[in-house]
Amino acid sequence: NAGVTQTPKFRVLKTGQSMTLLCAQDMNHEYMYWYRQDPGMGLRLIHYSVGEGTTAKGEVPDGYNVSRLKKQNFLLGLESAAPSQTSVYFCASSLSGGVLYNEQFFGPGTRLTVL
Amino acid sequence: AQSVTQPDIHITVSEGASLELRCNYSYGATPYLFWYVQSPGQGLQLLLKYFSGDTLVQGIKGFEAEFKRSQSSFNLRKPSVHWSDAAEYFCAVGADSGNTPLVFGKGTRLSVIA
Numbered sequence: 001n002a003g004v005t006q007t008p009k010f011r012v013l014k015t016g017q018s019m020t021l022l023c024a025q026d027m028n029h030e031y032m033y034w035y036r037q038d039p040g041m042g043l044r045l046i047h048y049s050v051g052e053g054t055t056a057k058g059e060v061p062d063g064y065n066v067s068r069l070k071k072q073n074f075l076l077g078l079e080s081a082a083p084s085q086t087s088v089y090f091c092a093s094s095l096s097g098g099v100l101y102n103e104q105f106f107g108p109g110t111r112l113t114v115l
Numbered sequence: 116a117q118s119v120t121q122p123d124i125h126i127t128v129s130e131g132a133s134l135e136l137r138c139n140y141s142y143g144a145t146p147y148l149f150w151y152v153q154s155p156g157q158g159l160q161l162l163l164k165y166f167s168g169d170t171l172v173q174g175i176k177g178f179e180a181e182f183k184r185s186q187s188s189f190n191l192r193k194p195s196v197h198w199s200d201a202a203e204y205f206c207a208v209g210a211d212s213g214n215t216p217l218v219f220g221k222g223t224r225l226s227v228i229a
Contacts, residue, residue: 004158033216040124040221041221042205042219042220042221042222043159043205043219043222045216048216058216090158090159092158092159099209099213099214101147101209101210101211101213101217103149103161103164104159104161104217106151106158106159106160107158108156108157108158109156109157109158
């Protein structure tokens, strides 16, 4: 099993450009998450999904959109990138069990720089 | 809503010395507690978790943590640190209602010196 994979690993954007980050998991997990990690801020939840076709806002959702069209994929979109969105983005997934406190499995991260 | 505090931003220990990383949580009911480790350039990996039962839990890589309800703490310990333990460590708390995502602390960076 590959676990959780993220594409791309690195990306540089100019302000105002758009892009989509792809997260894929092969563990048949129901729940998926997008986080951003910034120095001194720890991990902050952007959006999450409790199943195919569902999404919910996390702590810092502004400027991002997500879609979960397939159970194994969770896409994070930036419609108009801003320098404040320079960060490392992590995707994670977890088993359901009907609860959101199960162990999360993390991808390797995407380092995004917005100039 | 639950919250978690890691009071130490950066800790430096000598190789072979003991380690304790602090984690304090705030949650009115039964918490579900986790410690994750992030090696440089990597994603997070679960070290251990506490759901119920014995308050002293063992994890991977020789780590353990103790849940103390009276102190709202879940401190991570290791008796003898290895250079490869240099990483960032995150504590996380989940609510027993199960309907809110985990909340992560801001992390503690561990440096290991010879």
